[in-house]
Amino acid sequence: MTSTRIERLVTSGQFTLDGGTWDVDNNVWIVGDDHEVVVVDAAHDAAAIAAAVGGRRLTAIVCTHAHNDHVDAAPALADATGAVIWLHPEDLPLWKLTHPDREPDAHLRDGQVIEAAGVDLTVLHTPGHAPGAVCLYAPALGTVFTGDTLFRGGPGATGRSYSHFPTIVASIRDRLLTLPPGTRVLTGHGDATTIGAEAPHLQEWIDRGH
Structure with a gap:
């Protein structure tokens, strides 16, 4: 048992x-144990995220994509903790809108495995909402x-720059709905669901x- x-x-x-601005609440996911963690999406408040990490070692900040509300706190959190910021390279144009003077530390690639306290997070490249959008699967x-x-x-929404509806549907169909139906889906905003709850609605x- 992990x-x-x-x-x-x-x-x-x-x-x-x-050119538009919207108020949003973001989910920041902290994956790990009592000693070591990974953060998925450093949104808005580096100090609050650092406080939630506490005395544990933060090894990686994994960005699911580079919209500002998912990456705005990443550099400050990385600077405070020494964690590595990971981003898929196809999202660099979006990243530079928020952080023109700071590059991510490392590039994600499809199929890559990032370890979180002994648990594997497999990177699934799922473009559509953003060109470099990824999901992280922890079997x-x-x-x-x-x-x-x-x-x-x-x-996710596809009505703005760098997004494309047919692409996101293909990503979900081919990369996510093929996962076991009981798989929990932990999202960037709002409530969780499961693959089995969403799969019947693809059409x-x-x-x-x-």
Whole structure:
């Protein structure tokens, strides 16, 4: 039985893109044990995330994509902890909108495995919401972290720059809905769901054509 656990922190701030700004609440996921953790999406408040990490060693900050509300606190958190910021290279144009003077530390690639306190997080490249969007699948935890690719009730938004609805539907169909139905889906915003709860609705989403 793994001692690795998942903790959720909700932080609040703003999402800005294409000249618009919206107030948002983001899920920050902390994956690890009593000694070592990984953060999925450092949103809005580096101090709050650092406080939730506490005395544990933060090894990695994994960005599911580079919209500002998912990466705005990443450099400050990395500077405070020495953690490595990981981002898929196809999201560098979005990253530079928020952090023009600071590159991520390392590039994610499809199929890569990041370890969180002995549990493997497998990177699934799932473009559509953003070109470099990724999900992180942890079979040992029966969980996939989907960022803004898949939510309870359907795909993430594709109405703004760098996004594409047919691409996100293909990513969800081919990379996520093939996971075991009981897999928990932990999202970038809002409530959790499961693969089995979302899979029957794929055709509805296509017909709706977000």
